[in-house]
Amino acid sequence: MSVRAILLYPFKAGSTFNINYYISTHMPSVAKLYGPYGLVRWEVLQFSGDETSPYIVQTVLFWDNLDQLNAANSSDGAKYLREDIKNFSSVMPVALVGNIAGQS
Numbered sequence: 001m002s003v004r005a006i007l008l009y010p011f012k013a014g015s016t017f018n019i020n021y022y023i024s025t026h027m028p029s030v031a032k033l034y035g036p037y038g039l040v041r042w043e044v045l046q047f048s049g050d051e052t053s054p055y056i057v058q059t060v061l062f063w064d065n066l067d068q069l070n071a072a073n074s075s076d077g078a079k080y081l082r083e084d085i086k087n088f089s090s091v092m093p094v095a096l097v098g099n100i101a102g103q104s
Contacts, residue, residue, distance in 0.1 A: 002062070002065075002100040003066050004062060005061040005069055007059040007095055008055045008058050009056050009058075009091060009093045010054060010055055010091050011054060011056045015090045015091045016089065017088060018089070022044070022057070022088045026087070027042060029080070029084065033080065037068050037071045038064055039061060039063060040062040040064060042060065043059070043060050045059075059093075
């Protein structure tokens, strides 16, 4: 059963998000550190970053199963990735995990 982990970075007045660092440095680290645990791929969506959207960035991590995701999130790499957030965002993400219930 396919699983998705979604990270939503909220937009707040005065908050900052360095999308260039995120794409060029943080996400390659995610791929390197989570790849051995079964991360299939990732994608990042950037939103308007104003009051019309409650979020500025959404990241989707694609996994084959929940055990892989749980193993990755329990790794030393996960700690490094959490500590790296301060290098690109002034807000912490909202995390959601779900099983694919349907798709085309």
